[in-house]
Amino acid sequence: MKIRYFSDLHLELLKTNQIERFIRQIPPGLDEICVLAGDIGNPYEPNYNTFIKFISKNFKKSFIIAGNHEYYNKKKNMTQIIKFLTTKFENFDNISFLNNNYEIYENHCFIGTTLWSQITNPYHEINDVYQIKDFNYIKYNRLNTICVNFLNDAISMNPDMDFVIITHHVPSNDLIDIEYKSPMLAPYNQWFYCHLNDFIEKNKDKIKCWIYGHTHTPGTNLIHDVHILCNPIGYPEQHSRADFLKTIEFL
Template sequence: MKIDILSDVHFDNYFYNKYKSDDVIKFYSQIIDFNNCGDVLVIAGDLGHDNEQNIKILKILKEYYKNIICILGNHDYYLMGKTNQKLFSNSFERVENMRNLINSKDGMYCLNGNIIEIDSVKFGGVDSWYDDGYLKVNYPNEEFPIESTNQMWFNSTPDSKFIVGIENFNDIFEIEKPKIESIYKDCDVMITHVNPSAKNENVNVRFQNNPSNTFFTFDGEEYLKNGNMKYWIFGHTHEELEYEEYNVKCICNPLGYSNESGNGSWVKIKQIEV
């Protein structure tokens, strides 16, 4: 099986209110060889800020793939704009709506602590979240009260501003952790939005030794060490990254924002074979 990998596609950053099929395919033809697509397209979170646009673009891409598997990222929780704020009372309602839209389509899956099997390959997926693992692993002799970590969170990321329904930086991690634990031993390919390693060497070299990495990683060493997955696909950081831990190949292949991707011209699909 051939699997195409992307993350952080941020559809609204590229298409705004325009998402005709020809426009979408023209843009993604820079990134994807539509004559040699994989059997599965994995998108490791951050589809975009508008659920209706997200599902329409996914349906256009689905014309070229047998299956599309997604999980959701932090931006998929954002309540930005009057439309979202009118439709949803909190971020979790928006997320549930996005999952339902994706899972209602044939050959499209939005995983949420569950496993699907396609051609004998088991895909497990969960949004995941960040914890304070990076701080504990890389600064073991220091204490980080939740109040100080929350303040750093407020200063480092807009998540605290646009995610409605949480108070602390790791509230969603506490929801996601049991989902990870329920599937990590039983899948061939694990998919999360957040990097599962808190080790400094498994962060892009540009950002190493920065305490704010705690909002881009979680300490998943137990899962990498004791799981049966061959690959772990993730996103969130807008930097291409690959490393291997405990014989698990960990891959991040983000699109990111238009200024980071050369409006798509600097990014190519990553394809693996399982």
């Protein structure tokens, strides 16, 4: 099994000619699975549709989750956006939208959840609070609890499976880049990670890899011998990364 993985494309910030140029940099993977770990773009805009059609045509199977930016919408709430995304992907027979659900594919269980995080100090806010309709840190915490419970349930309901876990938020504080751990920035990290080291250790023999996003810092890490991977494309000014084509392969 070969997986090509991306996150944080932020297609909502690209002009039409930029999205076309970006797509041309991605070679087809007709024998590969594509994993998109959130913050792909605004699902209501043409850029998003252009990219999704490209993915469907050029990969044998794709799994996609929503990040926090998919919900940046002053007119539509999260429930409406999830319904819109679910309906959108029903039109593709080789793309699965995973929102606290999982799918068995080629003898592996692909689990997808945005994950969110636990906010202990609400006085250090980020754009999510202002850009997501009817949102606050209390809902953030509630969503995180739902997502973590879902992860535990998905594992327990499939005891004989190997897992590929896809989250948008970072699954461990250990993965936060050192530059963001300064006294000025550290209080904001609570919005980026959910510390699941114990969960990873408990299930290390079952998890083939864990793909995440949210941070724009690429990472190829091991936690308790589990591959924890991040391949963010980032904002347009970050698109010059020459090594943005990342894959992982296993039996």
